Each structure stands twice: as structure tokens, then as C-alpha cells.
């Protein structure tokens with residue numbers, strides 16, 4: 386005999402970001418340090434990438450530690466307990482382990498008793514993807530407090546004898562809290578995301594998964610490190626971030642002139658400026674903090690939001706455009722009103 390079931394459907398509400406937390410480990414790796422490790426120089430790195438230094442973890446510190454620190458910072462600013470969280474989403478390509486999910490480790494570290502969550506793997510677009518998933522949990526009416534974290538310890542998968550990759554990345558984490566918008570608040574407006582697997586081997590870590598499990602040979606042939614075709618990735622990154630951002634603005638009846646602040650993924654200052662130029666976005670509207678952190682993969686956008694808040698550049702009522710590009714390829718663009 387069938388029982389009567391009632392779907393748990395909730396009224397749709399809008400989602401908004403209510404606070405931003407950040408954490409970068411204190412140890413610095415400067416361009417001068419890198420000059421002693423590989424054949425490179427400060428001038429080349431600054432001119433080609435805009436990076437001056439990166440923050441790196443000490444041995445024994447993992448992605449969950451950075452993620453938990455950023456989450457604690459976020460909770461403290463909002464003045465709420467971790468036990469009030471409904472869900473924790475962690476975007477990362479450098480989880481502490483293949484499993485369990487880093488979200489579980491963060492849940493335990495911050496004491497978010499009763500929360501659920503999971504990891505999301507979309508490389509440098511991971512934070513934007515997790516932000517949208519988190520927003521949908523709020524918009525469904527099912528949840529009222531979702532912590533979205535972008536965190537990576539890129540130093541754990543870098544070959545510090547390969548000058549084409551080791552100069553680019555750093556370690557760091559950012560976290561935002563998503564909650565329902567109230568009254569006339571707008572919050573999250575719209576997004577366009579796209580994945581393109583034709584770029585799968587242009588930026589990747591070949592081994593350690595089911596295709597090439599770890600063996601003495603995969604270690605000897607450096608298959609557990611980041612491999613990148615820098616030039617190819619550069620061109621697609623600029624074209625696709627501009628294309629999706631343009632389409633997103635257009636379908637919302639906006640132009641670059643209507644955007645108050647552009648917060649892009651921080652992979653290379655030249656990529657950011659070329660993308661902005663295509664969009665017709667003037668430099669004073671762009672948040673760039675790559676000089677301080679390098680490319681922290683899923684951490685860049687929340688870290689850049691944090692920088693913008695600290696500098697007083699991100700204010701209530703602003704129309705904000707976010708854009709990311711990463712390994713996969715993964716591409717994303719998000720439009721929101723800062724509440």
C-alpha cells in the first residue's frame with residue numbers, strides 16, 4: 386500500500402553574500418627566492434605575470450587548515466557559530482586526500498555540527514561554481530546558511546624545478562557565507578558557466594587518479610605535478626572569460642559601464658588586463674591582488690573580494706562582475722549586487 390508523501394518544496398528566495406573571510410599562510414616565497422631555485426628573474430616574473438610573492442604552507446599544513454581558517458574568519462565577522470551552518474562546499478583541486486572530502490575535515494575542524502557538504506573540483510573556476518551551487522541551496526528555501534570556500538595548497542603539486550609553472554601559484558583560501566536576501570535586496574543575479582574537455586591536457590596533473598594511480602614510475606616522471614601549456618591556456622582564458630562575461634552582461638541588459646567592480650580570477654595580470662580591455666572595462670574598476678598572492682586557484686576570487694573590502698572598494702549596492710577560467714577547461718562568469 387502506498388503512503389502519502391508531500392514534497393518538501395520551499396518558496397524561492399534570493400541568495401546574497403553576507404561576509405567574506407580569508408586566510409593565507411604567513412611564509413612568503415618571493416621572486417628573489419625563486420631566482421635562487423630556477424633560472425628566472427624578478428623582472429621577467431613581474432612583467433609577464435604581475436606576481437611579486439606567494440604565500441606557502443609549512444610542512445604538515447593542508448588545504449583543510451587554510452579552508453577552516455578562512456571559514457572561522459568569515460563566521461567571526463558575521464558573529465555566528467559554526468553549528469548554525471547548513472552546508473559547507475569546498476572548491477579545491479588539492480584536497481587533503483583523495484577522500485574523504487576536504488569539506489568533512491573542515492566541518493570537524495570548525496565544529497559545524499549537523500552540516501552537510503562536499504568538495505567540488507573545477508580548478509580555478511571552482512569558487513564560482515561552488516558559489517552558484519550554494520546560492521541554489523539558499524534560493525530553494527531549503528537552507529539559510531551555506532559556507533562556500535575556495536582553497537588550494539598549490540605548492541603541494543608544483544615542480545619547483547619547472548620555471549614555467551612554479552613561479553605562478555601560491556597557497557590560500559577564501560570563504561563566503563551565503564544567506565537569504567531580505568526586503569529589496571538583490572544579491573546573486575545571474576551566471577553563465579561552460580566546461581570544455583578539449584582543454585583537459587592543457588592544464589592538468591596527470592597522475593594520482595584512476596587513470597594513472599601512483600607508482601614509482603609516475604613519481605619519477607613527475608606526473609604528480611601541474612603541467613601546463615601556458616601560451617595556449619593564456620589565449621583561451623582571455624577569449625572565453627570575455628565572451629561569457631559579455632554574454633552575461635548582455636542578457637541582463639547591461640554593459641561594462643554599468644559594472645562598478647570587476648573581480649576576476651588572478652592567474653596572470655596580463656590575462657586580467659586583456660580580458661578587461663575586450664570587455665571595455667577601465668582599469669580602475671578591476672580588483673588585482675595577484676602581486677601579493679600569485680594564483681591560488683580556487684582561492685583567488687574570495688581573496689580578491691577580501692582585498693577589495695579591506696581597501697574600501699567593495700560597497701553595498703555595487704553591481705559586481707566575477708569571472709574565472711581554469712583547468713578542464715572550466716569557465717565561469719557571475720553577476721551580483723553587493724548587499
Ligand code: UT7
Pocket residue numbers: 424425426429430433434509548549552588614615616617618619622651652653656680682710711712
Ligand atoms: O589559472 C588558470 C590558468 N592558468 C593561466 O591562466 C596561465 C596562463 N599562461 C600564462 O600566464 C603565461 O603563458 C605564462 C606566464 C605561463 C608564460 O608567459 P608567456 O608570456 O606566455 O611566456 P612564454 O611561455 O611564451 O615564454 C617566453 C620565454 C621563453 O623563452 P624563449 O623560448 O623565448 O627563449 C620561456 O622559456 O620566457 C621563458 N620563460 C621564462 N623566463 C624566465 C618561461 N618561464 C620563465 C621564467 N623566467 N619563469
